[in-house]
Amino acid sequence: MPVLSKPVEEPESKLSLIPVIDISDPEFKHALVKACEDFGFFKVINHGVSSELVSILEHEAVEFFSLPSSQKTQVAGYPLGYGNRTIGRNGDVGWVEYLLMNANLDFGSHTFLPGLLQNPETFRNALLEYTTSVGKMTCKVLEMISNGLGIKPMNTLSTLVSGENTDSIFRLNHYPPCPLINKNTNDANNVIGFGEHTDPQILSVLRSNNTSGLQINLTDGSWIPVPSDPSSFFFNVGDSLQVLTNGRFKSVKHRVLANSRKSRVSMIYFAGPSLTQRIAPLTCLMNNEDEGLYEEFTWSEYKNSAYNSRLSDNRLQPFEKKAVAIAISLNDS
Numbered sequence: 580m581p582v583l584s585k586p587v588e589e590p591e592s593k594l595s596l597i598p599v600i601d602i603s604d605p606e607f608k609h610a611l612v613k614a615c616e617d618f619g620f621f622k623v624i625n626h627g628v629s630s631e632l633v634s635i636l637e638h639e640a641v642e643f644f645s646l647p648s649s650q651k652t653q654v655a656g657y658p659l660g661y662g663n664r665t666i667g668r669n670g671d672v673g674w675v676e677y678l679l680m681n682a683n684l685d686f687g688s689h690t691f692l693p694g695l696l697q698n699p700e701t702f703r704n705a706l707l708e709y710t711t712s713v714g715k716m717t718c719k720v721l722e723m724i725s726n727g728l729g730i731k732p733m734n735t736l737s738t739l740v741s742g743e744n745t746d747s748i749f750r751l752n753h754y755p756p757c758p759l760i761n762k763n764t765n766d767a768n769n770v771i772g773f774g775e776h777t778d779p780q781i782l783s784v785l786r787s788n789n790t791s792g793l794q795i796n797l798t799d800g801s802w803i804p805v806p807s808d809p810s811s812f813f814f815n816v817g818d819s820l821q822v823l824t825n826g827r828f829k830s831v832k833h834r835v836l837a838n839s840r841k842s843r844v845s846m847i848y849f850a851g852p853s854l855t856q857r858i859a860p861l862t863c864l865m866n867n868e869d870e871g872l873y874e875e876f877t878w879s880e881y882k883n884s885a886y887n888s889r890l891s892d893n894r895l896q897p898f899e900k901k902a903v904a905i906a907i908s909l910n911d912s
């Protein structure tokens with residue numbers, strides 16, 4: 580299991596840095612744009628997603644992960660299905676087990692659900708209701724972003740992730756307590772639950788139980804912990820939104836550290852476009868003298884390339900415009 584060399588204790592002041600957006604208040608659109616520019620990450624409150632629904636889904640997830648390993652591995656698969664310790668297929672590992680599903684299929688068609696769980700219908704309905712509700716919230720956030728950026732029409736971004744053909748996925752992660760960590764000094768030898776990476780999609784929407792572990796990377800390179808808040812949702816900008824905004828929004832690097840005592844259960848909705856959707860910097864966000872930083876690609880092209888990369892790779896690099904890439908490398912040297 581990968582172990583981090585150095586304990587990272589962050590000053591209290593950095594904890595309060597994480598922007599909090601009240602999406603019931605349209606006036607937050609400017610704070611939302613600033614959060615996407617400065618952090619690529621924000622917490623959403625007053626979201627309207629039923630807490631009862633969230634509890635039911637979490638309960639079902641816990642029931643699934645409590646099954647014997649022999650049963651869970653019956654539904655192992657790549658890229659969708661159950662996985663344990665191995666993340667992707669390019670050599671990444673973490674202190675985590677997970678279930679990955681296509682959020683747009685009728686969850687009932689996942690043949691793995693019946694047979695394993697006591698009450699598969701409850702799980703299926705909770706998945707359907709949850710992803711529908713979180714999908715709507717995501718569209719609302721994307722509309723607020725469009726408003727804040729002055730993109731017209733207001734649904735320019737939200738239509739990319741709504742409709743039947745979109746390639747959104749849903750992930751349940753379970754990080755068991757980790758016996759490798761010294762219990763007395765919890766972070767003396769940090770163990771990686773989920774290694775540092777950016778998400779390839781447009782926006783990711785995360786909700787977890789009360790166990791912390793998630794950290795985000797700031798532009799100065801430091802990592803800050805994200806205090807858990809089971810009643811809120813955490814959003815992060817994905818690579819595709821970074822491209823659409825021509826680099827104005829940052830696809831945030833994040834990771835999860837394992838905990839010595841408590842299980843962490845998280846659920847993440849990755850809002851992705853349809854496979855044939857073309858992604859390129861939006862011209863309405865560029866001035867005449869601005870240059871597009873990225874080559875146009877389809878989501879299918881980007882996804883294939885991303886899924887052939889390691890977790891910590893810079894997946895956008897092959898899509899940077901050549902001249903821009905040379906300028907960046909000259910600046911770096």
Ligand SMILES: C=C1C[C@]23C[C@@]1(O)CC[C@H]2[C@@]12CC[C@H](O)[C@@](C)(C(=O)O1)[C@H]2[C@@H]3C(=O)O
Pocket residue numbers: 658666667668669671679748750776777778779780849885886887888889890
């Ligand atoms: C190592 C990998 C796991 C991942 C596919 C990849 O090759 C690189 C991107 C990874 C990631 C990160 C965000 C999501 O958790 C995920 C489902 C995704 O779309 O891209 C995972 C992929 C995965 O776990 O298969």
Ligand SMILES: O=C(O)CCC(=O)C(=O)O
Pocket residue numbers: 750752773778785787793833834835845847
């Ligand atoms: O489980 C978490 O809290 C975050 C996991 C994550 O970043 C991912 O699955 O892409």
Ligand SMILES: [Fe+2]
Pocket residue numbers: 776777778783833
């Ligand atoms: Fe992620």
